[in-house]
């Protein structure tokens with residue numbers, strides 16, 4: 001097909017006030033430009049993109065949050081003569097790509113913005129005739145195999161036949177910053193992705209449990225962030241790692257063995273909160289989902305949050321493993337997460353599944369949690 005631009009549409013942004021909308025549109029354009037080389041023009045709720053490499057643009061636009069759908073298109077000047085010529089060439093291309101023949105039921109859908117000396121229906125009927133001059137296909141307006149869209153916008157007319165679904169959501173970087181606790185598992189990368197989809201900039205924090213977990217885990221974290229970063233071109237994810245082994249050892253040595261996982265999670269939230277305060281983030285995000293594993297009971301989820309003032313968001317809380325895995329596969333993190341990381345040897349034989357606040361407080365005091373958190377936080381490092 002001989003396309004000359006991509007039309008991108010956005011959804012929710014269009015519902016914002018003009019001022020916010022303009023800011024979000026500008027950010028969306030910036031993110032598109034950071035994702036692939038292109039020229040971009042905004043006009044009346046549409047974004048017109050001319051990529052340097054067309055196929056690359058069509059593939060990568062699917063990674064830009066805020067884009068609801070998009071269409072590779074051909075544009076022309078709004079006049080019968082130009083539309084006829086361009087549509088004829090467009091249909092000839094469809095024929096040569098076997099996308100239409102004499103048996104293909106087709107429809108023309110015409111939309112119009114601006115003043116013209118024809119109505120949308122008149123233009124659609126006219127274009128139907130142009131198509132049938134190229135290929136004698138039957139018109140079927142109710143159940144077509146192929147729909148050709150003719151969008152007349154003032155002086156310009158756009159012709160396309162595909163509407164590719166985009167990722168939706170809001171432009172990355174329009175909704176503040178969050179610290180995501182990112183393990184090497186399946187869930188937390190999906191949680192990060194969903195927050196990015198809602199427009200949040202992400203700082204990914206990984207707690208390296210070495211010697212209770214193998215060194216491979218940090219490498220997997222690295223790979224996961226690199227994969228997620230393909231959706232974050234305008235606002236890349238920052239990587240932070242802390243050594244968490246000493247903290248875990250202190251928990252094992254000084255608090256009831258049963259409480260190790262509760263103290264582990266609680267410490268992570270505290271460290272994430274400190275990092276969030278330092279970097280100006282507004283919330284902490286994790287990959288919890290109620291009841292997914294023995295330790296993710298509602299009482300544990302609540303008890304581990306004791307003492308943390310910043311909101312902790314768990315975007316997967318109501319999803320089941322199948323739903324989470326489906327997203328992980330779609331976004332390309334599943335293949336990395338499924339690599340065996342060797343697990344965590346700090347997990348006790350019988351981990352606490354019904355932690356209550358009093359016992360959590362006692363365990364925190366027993367291990368001198370505040371001091372251990374300070375020590376762990378001192379060695380935080382950047383990986384980017």
Ligand SMILES: Nc1ncnc2c1ncn2[C@@H]1O[C@H](COP(=O)(O)OP(=O)(O)OP(=O)(O)O)[C@@H](O)[C@H]1O
Pocket residue numbers: 180181182183184185186187188189205206207208209265268285286287288293296
């Ligand atoms: N080593 C870690 N570093 C940073 N965050 C972690 C780590 N381990 C767990 N978390 C956070 O705690 C949440 C729940 O912990 P859990 O032990 O169930 O995770 P997991 O099964 O190892 O990984 P995931 O939930 O990502 O699949 C994770 O979703 C993640 O947000």
